[in-house]
Amino acid sequence: MAQNLTALISGLVFALGLGVSGMTQPQKIVGFLDLFGDWQPALIFVMLGAISFHSLMYYFFKHRTSPLLGGDFRMPTLKNVTPRLVIGSAIFGVGWGMAGFCPGPGITSLFSGQSASFQFVGAMLVGMIIFKVTAPLVLGEDG
Template identity: 45%
Template sequence: MTRPALPALVSGTLFGAGLALGGMTDPARVRGFLDLFGAWDPTLAFVMGGAVLVMAIVWRAVPRMQTPWLAEAFHLPTRADLTPRLIGGAALFGIGWGVAGLCPGPGIAALVIEPGAAAIFVAAMLAGMALVRLFEAKSA
């Protein structure tokens, strides 16, 4: 394994472990969070809040750094416009998340915990990604 791959492996493992410990690989927990007028489960709000807190601290620290620790330069977003593609993708992501109770990170992490159900989600996700590339290639 090359040196640049090690931080990615450690980060991915930590992310997956956090998702599993937070219960985000359980679709019932995610659907419980989205069920505002039924048996609402606030667990996901705490997981999201923890992520937002960490990101807020890092986002404030980045401008004070000359370069990142493990790269030659920062790769920060430069666009702030809302396009139909962005809005449509966000809507599709949200609908899929609500229906399946999984999003890409927890879906992949769930392959270890509950491979049968997660494999269906991951296969559908990969098929959707392939379809988008196919349609974008045809429209270009």
């Protein structure tokens, strides 16, 4: 239960961070990505704040052999930069620029009640399902 409560509070704090920082407003995302137009640099500070805090904490705790609430660490083990990584990230970037949402802000903004949030999240879930269904064909058996 403590672990589920941790996840619940982490999700809540994450959403508040997205909201306070402006990530939940698509016009700000597009303004940030509009490098060759009326560029709005504010969202750089979201990355800066998140990475400086988390990297420092990661550095202090990375030598632990298990998490404080028990169980085991499940951190990403892949090391190689692959075509799959780059192509997937490029597709994600195109979608991010088109919709003005990435996954977290899309879900967080559902309670805005605005139809764009529901359209985005619905289409994102469809994209994930299509990926899973077609992955054996696209990636081969090891994918």
